[in-house]
Amino acid sequence: MRTPLFGIAREGYPLIIPPLLFGVILLLLGFTATPIFLILVGLFCIYFFRDPERPGSFAPHQLVSPADGKVIGIKRHSEGPESGVDVVQICIFLNIFDVHINRSPVTGTIADLVYRRGRFHAADKDVAGLENEHTLVTVDVEGGPRIYFKQIAGLVARRVVFWGNKGDRVEAGMRIGLMKFSSRMDIFVPADRVDIQIQEGQRVKAGVTVLGELRA
Structure with missing residues (x-):
């Protein structure tokens, strides 16, 4: 089955990268409120799509x-x-x-x-x-x-x-x-x-x- 990329589910990246990217760009252009909001959205999506390793060994029953x-x-x-x-x-x-x-x-x-x-x-x-x-x-x-x-x-x-x-x-x-x-x-x-x-x-x-x- 599918494995994570850098500890994040691959399906999460389309929701993570755009707000972080546009947030940084707007921040560099001198805006404040909107880029901070976008960056926070991106950071939350990183948290939400986290995929921790959980190696477990279970009996068949x-x-x-x-x-x-x-x-x-x-x-x-x-x-x-x-x-x-x-x-x-x-x-x-x-x-x-x-x-x-x-x-x-x-x-x-x-x-x-x-x-x-x-x-x-x-x-x-x-x-x-x-x-x-x-x-x-x-x-x-x-x-x-x-x-x-x-x-x-x-x-x-x-x-x-x-x-x-x-x-x-x-x-x-x-x-x-x-x-x-x-x-x-x-x-x-x-x-x-x-x-x-x-x-x-x-x-x-x-x-x-x-x-x-x-x-x-």
């Missing part, structure tokens, strides 16, 4: 957080993305100050990948998971169940980015995409195949926090 943020929901549903399968849904909300690089929650093969355009409700609302722009990724876990995770755009986020393709092999903790500005990540796991180890309100880190243990 561990479910790893795919996103930084706060767990705003752990819910059980009689049916998830796959009809007829009881699932546990874990919802992680990313605020604008969180790292927005996403990582694979499991080791396995991408069985399906669906991107849908949609609306931009606030990401912490239930309706966001249904109506907002999103990418739904299906992964067949090696020696385990089929799991799903969904990148969901939010009120501020206007785009979700996934770097993989159907048939790609992913490893737990591996970079797989990003979401631009505040957004949400949902994970769906068969309810009878997982032991959850986190709780609502807890903060988690992508590629670091173990969300639960998968059962064969």
Whole structure:
């Protein structure tokens, strides 16, 4: 998958370079307020698109957080993305100050990948998971169940980015995409195949926090 450039996600540079460049030019021309604003915007984008290294080693049965943020929901549903399968849904909300690089929650093969355009409700609302722009990724876990995770755009986020393709092999903790500005990540796991180890309100880190243990 894609690697960062100087610790910054490559998608961030089109939003970083222009305001910094024009800010410096205007500053040299004697302007003050506008160039300072532009430089601050550029510096914030550097911060937002940061992509820290997180080398981790996980067991095949561990479910790893795919996103930084706060767990705003752990819910059980009689049916998830796959009809007829009881699932546990874990919802992680990313605020604008969180790292927005996403990582694979499991080791396995991408069985399906669906991107849908949609609306931009606030990401912490239930309706966001249904109506907002999103990418739904299906992964067949090696020696385990089929799991799903969904990148969901939010009120501020206007785009979700996934770097993989159907048939790609992913490893737990591996970079797989990003979401631009505040957004949400949902994970769906068969309810009878997982032991959850986190709780609502807890903060988690992508590629670091173990969300639960998968059962064969």
